[in-house]
Amino acid sequence: MNAQVSMNDFILQVEHLSMKFGGLIAIGDLSFQAKRGEITALIGPNGAGKTTVFNCITGFYKPSEGMITLSRRDGSNYLLERLPNHEIPARAKVARTFQNIRLFSGMTLLENLLVAQHNKLMKASGYTFLGLFGFSSYRQASAESIDLAKHWLEKANLVDRADDPAGDLPYGAQRRLEIARAMCTGPELLCLDEPAAGLNPKESASLNELLMDIKDNTGTSILLIEHDMSVVMQISDHVVVLEYGRKISDGSPQSVRTDPRVIAAYLGVDDEEVEEVLTEVGDEDVIEQLDTGPDAAHGPGSSASMMAGPVSDTVEHADEGERVMVSRGASKAAQVDAKAKTPRKSSERATGKPAAKSSTAKPRGGRK
């Protein structure tokens, strides 16, 4: 692994990325990097904009602003926001999975993995013409592609079901199959959108195993969205935390775990909890501030709950957008910030609300 840490250390560099849907700022000025060969986790409460970041990286959305640079192992660089959608997997070697699984459910597992090798096979079949007349070069390529598919089926522990339709698999197996399918494109960066969502502990463990295997044996870098903190803490090397489209923390799992802003944002279902968290962190000034009483309407509320349903199909409703302006006022992390920064004298006007809270931010949610 160390041999690879060279000049192009970073496989992915996201700089000043913004994505607006009408008046809604889904991502605001986000910058982060992902190191080659590492697992980078992107976490944050529901609606924080994680899937939107993925959609920008994989070309399903064109970002409003910003630059996404991908450096391949051979040294070539790609500006992902300029590439057409389908060329991102083909040329920049970025593969992804979806929050709501998207398999070819009427095709068998094997066929799913063969479709993933489309571009390679297309070339081998002489753009269909050679293949149509049964040239041996295509037959060989086809056999190789089946071997590769078999390899990934074995890794995903699905080889027994290779000839069954993908729609027939249990949920956890479908997640693994989606990852195996993405790996069949031969990616350098693998983007996984909540791969552990809805898995039972056993399935979750086998998923972890698969991800570690990919990381250790293929050198593929992984960008991971995850809600399940245990998964994140166990396998990721680097964590980026989003809240309301902005980055609130960035660092190793340990450092992120103890960041008060993260705890506030991530666990911030109730303001009381924020208080608890802060007590733990031991910031007395801030606790004092909190006495002024929470403003429930401005919290992320239920959207921070893991129980909230998945943002269904964020890929598809590209042009409907509610004009909701989300300011930092709604952010738990910003509250923590504001409180930390407010000088001591604020304790004198104990009944005043913190400035951040009086902003005109509207609650979010209802967008699902």
Add this chain to the structure above:
Amino acid sequence: MAVTVSPERDVVATPIQRAFREALYAGAIALGLFVLFIGLRTDQNINNELILVQRWGLLALVVLAVVVGRFLYVAYAVPGLERSRAERAKAPAVAVEPGFVRRNFNKIGATVLILYPVAMVLLFGFQGSLKWVDNFGIQILIYVMLAWGLNIVIGLAGLLDLGYVAFYAVGAYAYALLGTHFGLSFWILLPAAGAMAAFWGVMLGFPVLRLRGDYLAIVTLAFGEIIRLVLINWREVTNGSAGISGIPKVSFFGLMSFNVSDPNYIAKVLGIAQSGAYYKIFLYYLILALCFLTAFVTIRLRRLPVGRAWEALREDEIACRSLGINTTTTKLTAFATGAMFGGFAGSFFAARQGFVSPESFVFLESAIILAIVVLGGMGSLGGIAVAALVMIGGTEILRELGFLKVVFGPDFTPELYRMLLFGVAMVIVMLWKPRGFVGSREPTAFLKERKAVSGSFTKEGHG
């Protein structure tokens, strides 16, 4: 499980009682429905006045038939069906070995098709076989080929195309115009017509790439109409609705001709008696070969990356893009390939008829071809061939049912009931097999064993 509204009554009622009750209801409904349709009939008397003829006897017969039918259905048919279903459920689920016919369906089908004209000639003689080879054989095979071509677009790629007949028209007119004006041979014009239709397939494909579902269907429908209207109105070239006649016949690869006046007329070359049947039999084998070509290409393509990409596109377009598949070119190739076979069929059609006019390319044709694809089971070649046989063969058979005149009186023309029967057959098949005759899908590759994929997993595509 289900809570009935009046449980007491249902518990008491035996099937016979219930059947009796339902039969009465059905009779009442039938009476209400038919009293004006059948009970009264408008007619003209000798003075050209409109009069009402009363037919109470016929009405009574119809209502009685409904009552008896409903009674028998509820009292005997339904319990019988339920019993047999329960028995089947009770019986251990043995994996039934598919029968000999089912297993070798394709081979048997191909053999029957190849031997069909020979059998007809042996049975009815040259002259007598004409009807069977031409009206049945060739007619059905044309639709088989068209449906197989459309199957690529709808069944594999999941793009609902309601204007398929446009490509048929392009192929037919390409042969008709180039053949009559430049005297080019069928064997040159066949690929040319295919290429031209494929070109128009791409032309249609471009604007509709972004459309899905209903919108795609509407635009393709409009495209079909546009082509037809151009054919009608561009008189200088297409001769308008009068059509083009005198389209040259196909020659036997340039070696022998089927024109009696030609020096190399087949009967002269081979030294046999003159007959129009040779040409028909030749045409039969020609369209059969074209059908085999379509099937071969379809089967091959399905196992190639393009074909898999078509099916993947039908299943999930977004996932396709996430795997680096260029969905634009994939859709265009589907349109082009489907259109090409439509063009082949069109030029064959022109050669067979010797005459083309816009009349032959109305929307109804598209609808019939689509119906065959849907009835057969989208994506399955065998199912579609059977559907074409049933639908086209069935409507042709109606012409042969002269004996019905004895039953329904001399005015009865069974052909007029063609569309009615077509509709009834579709409704029945769709109730009985919602995914068509063959609802399952053959996988294109397998690791250990080839298992058909049940229709409940495959998607119809989104347009």
